[in-house]
Amino acid sequence: MSEQRVYAGIDIGGTNIKFGLFDGDGKVLIREQRPTMAEKGPMPLMHLITNIAERLLYFAAEENYTVNWVGVGSPGAVDFKTGKVIGPSPNIVGWMGMEIGSIMKERLNMPVYVDNDVNSMALAEARFGAAMGARSVVCVTVGTGVGGGVIIDGQVVRGSSSSAGELGHMTIDIDGPKCACGNYGCIESFCSSGAMMERIKIRLNNGLSPVFNELLDGSLDNLTVKKIFAAAKKGDQIANEVIDETGTYLGVGLAGIVNLLNPQVVVIGGGITDGGAGFVEAVTTEIRKRAFSSAVEKLRVTRAALGNDAGFIGAGLLGEVNS
Ligand SMILES: [Zn+2]
Structure with missing residues (x-):
């Protein structure tokens, strides 16, 4: 059976984490959400996100989808090169300083890209949404x-x-x-x-x-x-x-x-x-x-x-x- 290339993304919100798989045309193949439960602290949240990524990868494997990396959108400023949160995010206390990228890379053994949530949203709207095809x-x-x-x-x-x-x-x-x-x-x-x-x-x-x-x-x-x-x-x-x-x-x-x-x-x-x-x-x-x-x-x-x-x-x- 031939494998289909798909994309895996996770969006960390103050209230809910939204995540899913989609194909190269932007068609969503699976979408789910879980409460962020930010009040439990940054480490439980980090565990939850890693767990969600594994769930997406497991689902992809079941369906014979190929995933080449996992992407994460986070509130606050994020150093894209390292995947570390470098700015405060008022809704998730203690999140600043979290090394999302390196923690997940080690656990998942594949590339992980992390950026600010609105930067991620802008990319999606430019590719498949209201600004489809626009370069600026x-x-x-x-x-x-x-x-x-x-x-x-x-x-x-x-x-x-x-x-x-x-x-x-x-x-x-x-x-x-x-x-x-x-x-x-x-x-x-x-x-x-x-x-x-x-x-x-x-x-x-x-x-x-x-x-x-x-x-x-x-x-x-x-x-x-x-x-x-x-x-x-x-x-x-x-x-x-x-x-x-x-x-x-x-x-x-x-x-x-x-x-x-x-x-x-x-x-x-x-x-x-x-x-x-x-x-x-x-x-x-x-x-x-x-x-x-x-x-x-x-x-x-x-x-x-x-x-x-x-x-x-x-x-x-x-x-x-x-x-
Ligand atoms: Zn202001």
Whole structure:
């Protein structure tokens, strides 16, 4: 029986680890997920990931698939050469310093490639997703935090010390709110789900609008980002204003990035994008308004297409693009 070449990828999220096998056309052959259980500490998580990799390799062997390497996407900055986590990741305490690459290589006895999770996602969207075929792509994820990944000429831009692409921490207002990174007025301090909820709360403090009153059972304590988008879809003016404003803030930052890098496609993903309600449209409008016309003439701004699969698919591709 002839063997089929497939790719194995693992995406470590703050809540869940998503993993799977896919073929050279991006068709997912197996996909699964497990709770990250970050609270158990970094070493149990490391054991879990290695275990997942072995499970994928075992499954591949059963099906006569050939896997040449395992790819891992991790939160935080990662030294791609060594596979070591070199930056903090707020959702996984103690993860910084973890030698993911060398631990897994030794255990699996095959090449292991590790990169930042949003870099991995950008690769997947550029290969099989919303930016399919594009050589220059800026990818941004908007959710609990705001992450970024940049691909130029088909290669992930990692920078001189594996810290490039953190566009969420570009300052857009020097007098803006304090950011999780310690600075003030970063994109993330305006566009994260927490920042959106704060702005809604301020506006609703003197009384809930009828739509929010119904959605929140009368209490602001029940506010979530999903409810903001639900309110917007029911025509709530405050919800629509805050979503539009959040998109505008992101667009202000991305306009600068577009002027700097002149990408073919800007891909916007993450929990907030899933809400719809004109968010991506607001981002697009602001980019087009602010960036140079020569830079936006052929620019496409679009929602991410691969959803939860993007992280593990991109991780699985790491060896191909860089070897
Ligand atoms: Zn910041």
